Amino acid sequence: MNDSLANPSPETSLAWLVLLVVAVIGAWRCLVWWLETPAEPDPWDNEAVELGDPVAAEPLCLRCLEPHPHPAAFCPHCCAPVGDFNNYSPYLYVFSVGELLRTGTSGSFRRSWLTLAGFVILGAMEYLLFAPVYWLCLVLNLRRRNDSPPPVLNSPP
Ligand SMILES: [Zn+2]
Secondary structure, eight states, X not given: OOHHHHSOOHHHHHHHHHHHHHHHHHHHXXXXXXXXXXXXXXXXXXXXXXXXXXXXXXXXXXXXXXXXXXXXXXXTTTOOBOOTTTTTSHHHHHHHHHHHHHHHHHSOOOOOHHHHHHHHHHHHHHHGGGHHHHHHHHHHHHHXXXXXXXXXXXXXX
């Protein structure tokens, strides 16, 4: 048995007592500061309340920004997967992945090494032996996008 723990010296006891007093005073000061701090104003002003319930609002498609009915798995305008649980349903998951891979071969997407690597790897995972066919369609889509003229931007009047 250690004697210093069983019979602490008076200096050690005094140090623990001072530490305890400082901790109690600090906790008391924090409690007083917390109670005296004025409450923040309501973050939702009247304008937000007048707009209505955001949960009840009609959701928008993330691709085409068209409204779609809430219990929808896919956007009725552009077929993008918009359902909340598409990736958890084995049946809908197949169509979601198919829509994503179709974007690589016939759609427009932001080109970066990450998206291209994702299309190549996901295509290899999904199509196995037929992956080279998918990669060929991906390359053709990339070349077609390179040959097309850049989009004309509308200038403000
Ligand atoms: Zn859409």
